[in-house]
Amino acid sequence: MANSTATTAQSGPPSSVAGNVKPALMQLEEIELSFGGLTALNRVSLDIRSGEILGIIGPNGAGKTSLLNVINGVYRPQKGRILFQGQDRTNYRPHQVAAQGVARTFQNVGLFKGMTTLDNLLAGRKSFIHTNFFLQALYWGPALKTEVAQREKVEQIIDFLEIQAIRNTPVGTLPYGLQKRVELGRALAAEPKLLLLDEPMAGMNLEEKEDMSRFILDANEELGYTIALIEHDMGVVMDICDRIVVLDYGSKIAEGTPDEIRNNPDVIRAYLGTDEN
Amino acid sequence: MIFRENGQYAATYAKDMRIFRLREDRVAVAVLLVVAFVVVPLVANDYWLSSIFTLFLIFSLAALGLNLLTGYCGQLSLGHAAFMAVGAYAAFNFAVRLETPVLFNFIGAGLVTAAAGFVFALPSLRIKGFYLAVTTLSAQFFIEWLFVSFSWFSAGSMMGAIDTPPMRILGWAVETPRDKYLLTLGVVTVLALLAKNLTRGEIGRSWMAIRDLDVAAEIMGVRLFPYKLLAFAVSSFYAGVAGALYAFCYLGSVEVTAFELALSFRLLGMVIIGGLGTIMGSFLGAGFIVLLPIFISITVAAFATRGLTDFLSNLELIVFGGLIIFFLIVEPYGLARLWHTTKEKLRLWPFPY
Ligand SMILES: Nc1ncnc2c1ncn2[C@@H]1O[C@H](COP(=O)(O)OP(=O)(O)OP(=O)(O)O)[C@@H](O)[C@H]1O
Ligand SMILES: [Mg+2]
Numbered sequence: 001m002a003n004s005t006a007t008t009a010q011s012g013p014p015s016s017v018a019g020n021v022k023p024a025l026m027q028l029e030e031i032e033l034s035f036g037g038l039t040a041l042n043r044v045s046l047d048i049r050s051g052e053i054l055g056i057i058g059p060n061g062a063g064k065t066s067l068l069n070v071i072n073g074v075y076r077p078q079k080g081r082i083l084f085q086g087q088d089r090t091n092y093r094p095h096q097v098a099a100q101g102v103a104r105t106f107q108n109v110g111l112f113k114g115m116t117t118l119d120n121l122l123a124g125r126k127s128f129i130h131t132n133f134f135l136q137a138l139y140w141g142p143a144l145k146t147e148v149a150q151r152e153k154v155e156q157i158i159d160f161l162e163i164q165a166i167r168n169t170p171v172g173t174l175p176y177g178l179q180k181r182v183e184l185g186r187a188l189a190a191e192p193k194l195l196l197l198d199e200p201m202a203g204m205n206l207e208e209k210e211d212m213s214r215f216i217l218d219a220n221e222e223l224g225y226t227i228a229l230i231e232h233d234m235g236v237v238m239d240i241c242d243r244i245v246v247l248d249y250g251s252k253i254a255e256g257t258p259d260e261i262r263n264n265p266d267v268i269r270a271y272l273g274t275d276e277n
Numbered sequence: 278m279i280f281r282e283n284g285q286y287a288a289t290y291a292k293d294m295r296i297f298r299l300r301e302d303r304v305a306v307a308v309l310l311v312v313a314f315v316v317v318p319l320v321a322n323d324y325w326l327s328s329i330f331t332l333f334l335i336f337s338l339a340a341l342g343l344n345l346l347t348g349y350c351g352q353l354s355l356g357h358a359a360f361m362a363v364g365a366y367a368a369f370n371f372a373v374r375l376e377t378p379v380l381f382n383f384i385g386a387g388l389v390t391a392a393a394g395f396v397f398a399l400p401s402l403r404i405k406g407f408y409l410a411v412t413t414l415s416a417q418f419f420i421e422w423l424f425v426s427f428s429w430f431s432a433g434s435m436m437g438a439i440d441t442p443p444m445r446i447l448g449w450a451v452e453t454p455r456d457k458y459l460l461t462l463g464v465v466t467v468l469a470l471l472a473k474n475l476t477r478g479e480i481g482r483s484w485m486a487i488r489d490l491d492v493a494a495e496i497m498g499v500r501l502f503p504y505k506l507l508a509f510a511v512s513s514f515y516a517g518v519a520g521a522l523y524a525f526c527y528l529g530s531v532e533v534t535a536f537e538l539a540l541s542f543r544l545l546g547m548v549i550i551g552g553l554g555t556i557m558g559s560f561l562g563a564g565f566i567v568l569l570p571i572f573i574s575i576t577v578a579a580f581a582t583r584g585l586t587d588f589l590s591n592l593e594l595i596v597f598g599g600l601i602i603f604f605l606i607v608e609p610y611g612l613a614r615l616w617h618t619t620k621e622k623l624r625l626w627p628f629p630y
Contacts, residue, residue, distance in 0.1 A: 113489050124497060127498045
């Protein structure tokens with residue numbers, strides 16, 4: 001990474017991945033978040049490294065979605081720091097985070113239901129459009145030119161995700177699996193440096209999960225996007241993630257390669273729930 | 278519009294992105310414009326020109342403005358009649374105090390109203406839904422009170438009653454119902470086109486994103502506050518111009534009561550019946566509301582012979598209310614969606630599979 005020289009000493013724990021440790025794209029340091037008396041995140045530190053697929057797992061209510069909301073700037077942590085490419089951006093607002101190149105999908109589908117697939121994907125191109133109000137009202141010159149350019153880009157994504165047939169369908173009327181796919185498309189349209197996926201396969205059948213896994217892997221390998229994803233399906237997580245972070249009751253209880261996680265006694269305990277609350 | 282697309286594939290995205298993608302659509306629109314600009318003025322009598330067509334166009338414009346705010350951006354306003362009043366009185370003051378050109382007065386009226394809408398929209402960052410609706414309701418009452426109480430706005434006359442001065446545009450004396458119809462038509466056509474452009478580009482998408490899911494919109498990079506303010510300002514601009522046209526091209530003698538709360542509700546009704554979030558729906562809804570009383574009185578007259586004016590006006594309200602409930606429950610996208618569905622069916626007819 002070009003700016004890794006500016007990065008201060010890596011603050012994450014020593015990597016368990018042998019050999020080439022990639023530089024951190026995003027670093028969370030000692031994040032603390034609570035709602036009233038409830039601690040949703042308890043001094044969570046983790047790195048999201050350039051080019052990796054990071055899995056975030058944990059039982060229901062562990063704080064996974066809250067973590068993404070903190071990264072997005074939807075929630076502001078009470079304590080801790082967030083660095084992006086080495087720069088402190090802890091108190092950024094959601095639109096500023098978006099401008100930095102962080103895109104996101106939601107656990108319960110966060111599409112713009114009344115808009116067509118095409119418009120949803122174009123909405124993902126928001127940060128690439130800078131024409132002013134008057135040019136847009138005339139739909140002329142630079143405004144038209146940039147609309148066409150965005151359309152071309154969006155059509156590539158439509159081809160990539162094989163959703164040509166639903167281009168002009170209002171997404172609210174689409175089946176769930178397709179909605180999830182369109183939502184991925186909207187995030188991809190932003191050409192994100194960091195792509196956050198909150199349970200992208202929840203509620204999907206096997207075939208849809210396989211498709212989705214393929215799209216995520218392609219986005220990582222071919223488009224080079226760094227991805228952090230939350231997922232409950234262990235098979236999928238172990239399959240496609242380079243590294244995994246495990247949360248339980250708001251705390252990070254483990255971090256490592258899929259193999260390390262699979263055999264980690266703390267993780268097994270958290271999932272089997274052998275410890276009393 | 279109800280033709281088929283047989284093999285009409287757009288060769289470029291620019292062509293695919295035109296407002297009227299199909300050749301038949303473009304022909305239909307051209308025909309519509311010719312009818313509106315040439316045929317109607319030639320054949321319609323003064324009553325129809327003024328009481329039906331001009332009124333229809335003015336309401337369409339006001340509904341269009343409200344639709345930008347409510348249908349596209351998802352922010353309810355119960356104060357749009359008052360914003361029309363701001364436009365009407367602003368245009369009047371420009372005309373009698375500054376004696377500026379007519380079109381300048383109309384644009385100025387729009388801008389003054391946009392500023393007023395902007396001010397009343399300032400709470401919209403913090404509050405939404407019901408509470409925002411209440412804020413706009415207070416705008417309605419505040420503005421009515423302002424024009425009734427301070428005769429400065431009506432150049433000295435009591436209770437805000439004004440008579441609009443004669444209009445002249447580059448030597449064209451806008452006097453007859455036909456002139457006023459044509460002036461209104463020209464203004465509405467241009468503004469409708471601009472609205473269509475706004476809504477099919479980045480600004481329109483951002484508005485709709487806010488309407489559908491504001492959290493997701495923000496995460497995609499849409500700053501909520503500026504975009505909501507813009508929606509209020511643009512929407513009020515349209516209301517202001519519509520109000521100026523209402524005063525100058527339809528009413529002539531204006532009183533504040535012409536812009537009371539009931540009109541705000543009628544505008545909302547037009548938007549709901551016509552179709553939230555569509556430009557065409559604003560026109561359909563306005564046409565529907567303008568024609569409804571006529572339609573009802575003709576129907577009732579066919580059954581009854583004696584004076585039934587009370588019954589008629591009540592019936593109108595009942596039908597109006599019933600339709601709003603119907604559309605809210607059954608077809609939230611209104612007449613425009615019904616039109617669209619019919620079109621889709623016809624497109625595939627007679628082989629739906
Ligand atoms: N806005 C909020 N207000 C109050 N409590 C919240 C809020 N958001 C999350 N929480 C609480 O924080 C805890 C963590 O929730 P979070 O949604 O992050 O869990 P999760 O790991 O994503 O769970 P799941 O697997 O069910 O999606 C839960 O106890 C939840 O009730
Ligand atoms: Mg969650």
